[in-house]
Amino acid sequence: MSGEFFDNLFTGRVSRRAFLEKVSTAAVALPLMGTPVAEALAQQGSVSGQVVTPAQPKTAEPDIDQIPDDNPTYSPSNIGGGGRIERNFHRRWIKVSKVPMVEGYAIYDARTQEVFPWPEIEARGVYLNFSGNVHMDGVIYEIPPGKAMAPRHNFYEQNVIGLVGRGYTVFGEGAHTSKVEWGEGSLFAAPMNVLHRHYNSDPAKPARLLAITTFPFMLQVFGSLRLVNDLAFNFTDRYDGSPDYFSKSKRIEERWDETNFVKDMRQSELVEWNERGGGDRSIFWKMAGQTILEPHASEFEVGSYKLGHRHPYEAIILTLNGKGFSLAGKDGLDESKSVKLDWKDGSVVSPPYYWWHQHFNTGDTAARYFAMTEGDFPKRLGIPLDVQQIEANQEDPRIKQRFEQELKKAGVKSAEVHHNLDESDHPGHAHSHGPGHTHSHPHDGDHSHVGDHAHEG
Numbered sequence: 201m202s203g204e205f206f207d208n209l210f211t212g213r214v215s216r217r218a219f220l221e222k223v224s225t226a227a228v229a230l231p232l233m234g235t236p237v238a239e240a241l242a243q244q245g246s247v248s249g250q251v252v253t254p255a256q257p258k259t260a261e262p263d264i265d266q267i268p269d270d271n272p273t274y275s276p277s278n279i280g281g282g283g284r285i286e287r288n289f290h291r292r293w294i295k296v297s298k299v300p301m302v303e304g305y306a307i308y309d310a311r312t313q314e315v316f317p318w319p320e321i322e323a324r325g326v327y328l329n330f331s332g333n334v335h336m337d338g339v340i341y342e343i344p345p346g347k348a349m350a351p352r353h354n355f356y357e358q359n360v361i362g363l364v365g366r367g368y369t370v371f372g373e374g375a376h377t378s379k380v381e382w383g384e385g386s387l388f389a390a391p392m393n394v395l396h397r398h399y400n401s402d403p404a405k406p407a408r409l410l411a412i413t414t415f416p417f418m419l420q421v422f423g424s425l426r427l428v429n430d431l432a433f434n435f436t437d438r439y440d441g442s443p444d445y446f447s448k449s450k451r452i453e454e455r456w457d458e459t460n461f462v463k464d465m466r467q468s469e470l471v472e473w474n475e476r477g478g479g480d481r482s483i484f485w486k487m488a489g490q491t492i493l494e495p496h497a498s499e500f501e502v503g504s505y506k507l508g509h510r511h512p513y514e515a516i517i518l519t520l521n522g523k524g525f526s527l528a529g530k531d532g533l534d535e536s537k538s539v540k541l542d543w544k545d546g547s548v549v550s551p552p553y554y555w556w557h558q559h560f561n562t563g564d565t566a567a568r569y570f571a572m573t574e575g576d577f578p579k580r581l582g583i584p585l586d587v588q589q590i591e592a593n594q595e596d597p598r599i600k601q602r603f604e605q606e607l608k609k610a611g612v613k614s615a616e617v618h619h620n621l622d623e624s625d626h627p628g629h630a631h632s633h634g635p636g637h638t639h640s641h642p643h644d645g646d647h648s649h650v651g652d653h654a655h656e657g
């Protein structure tokens with residue numbers, strides 16, 4: 201499924217039917233598809249990984265805003281002075297970059313997902329271009345046994361998760377260095393623009409990391425790879441090089457920790473949200489002074505499923521424990537309108553921007569997941585945080601029937617099927633679910649007012 205295909209999908213040149221036919225031929229859970237570039241890179245053989253490079257690799261590619269588009273899209277003729285060329289620097293980068301990448305909504309297992317030689321980072325990896333996302337991306341890095349990746353610093357926000365193996369990352373230079381040791385299930389912040397280098401501690405096995413970053417957004421704003429890769433500026437308010445930078449942690453709200461490192465998200469404390477009555481347990485993390493990325497972990501119990509909803513912010517979800525599936529559809533969640541994305545521990549799912557989606561736990565344990573969203577960032581861009589939810593009494597009965605069938609297929613018989621009454625992408629979404637109404641509610645975005653909500657209909 202090429203970038204061009206998705207361009208056509210988003211500009212309406214591909215019908216939904218053609219789209220669904222195309223995805224129905226894809227493998228289970230719609231894995232992200234490899235691009236020809238990735239295949240070509242893979243054929244070049246592996247990177248030696250022997251060379252320790254002290255100097256920063258400078259960006260070899262020209263700036264995206266300088267590359268002419270041979271197949272431009274024009275704005276409608278009645279706006280932009282009579283049809284401007286529309287710029288989408290991230291999509292342009294996707295087309296011209298030699299970085300190995302895949303595109304789609306989900307990968308079934310980030311721990312075994314195919315990775316490719318990636319000379320610039322002196323490791324293997326693959327860039328995850330989530331369809332429809334223009335703010336956040338994901339990147340899988342695989343560090344060879346006992347080796348280190350190239351040192352880098354980047355002018356974008358970034359949080360990193362340990363997927364496989366163990367290692368450590370060194371941040372900063374001179375007197376202001378800190379080190380964080382990570383393993384499977386760890387989460388740590390890579391503070392903005394701080395020089396850092398990832399090391400694999402295991403002499404025998406590769407180690408894998410998943411980074412979630414705001415590179416797409418920074419590129420969309422400035423169109424400059426030189427800016428994101430070569431900026432000389434210290435964000436001293438985000439990183440001070442203090443020795444306890446990765447060990448300090450503070451509970452700042454009932455279910456918010458301010459911290460730069462979580463040892464194992466699979467084991468971390470979750471805080472009950474009893475006032476919601478849905479058995480929800482969550483924890484949110486405020487990391488490295490970030491203003492866009494908002495990570496949290498949450499759990500929903502056996503036999504439960506979330507209410508269908510959509511929101512004008514991006515979300516990338518990594519399953520930590522358990523199994524189930526999600527539905528995602530631009531126009532609704534009916535079987536004919538949606539795609540089904542199976543997940544298990546290690547799966548990464550990112551429903552396209554403002555598509556309807558719904559999550560179902562078909563495992564015999566609680567399903568715990570890590571989710572990265574954008575917090576109240578869209579609101580700062582002037583986008584109303586209008587989260588829409590299909591309330592239980594408005595739900596198409598076929599949704600529940602389908603869930604019951606899937607539970608049966610999975611061999612989960614004893615579970616009492618019920619809604620987990622919290623979609624839980626963001627604590628500002630807290631609202632009650634009284635019977636007899638469907639509502640959309642503007643996102644409050646202010647964490648000190650959890651529980652605020654407005655009924656609009």
Ligand SMILES: [Fe+2]
Nearest residue numbers: 511515623625
């Ligand atoms: Fe969501």
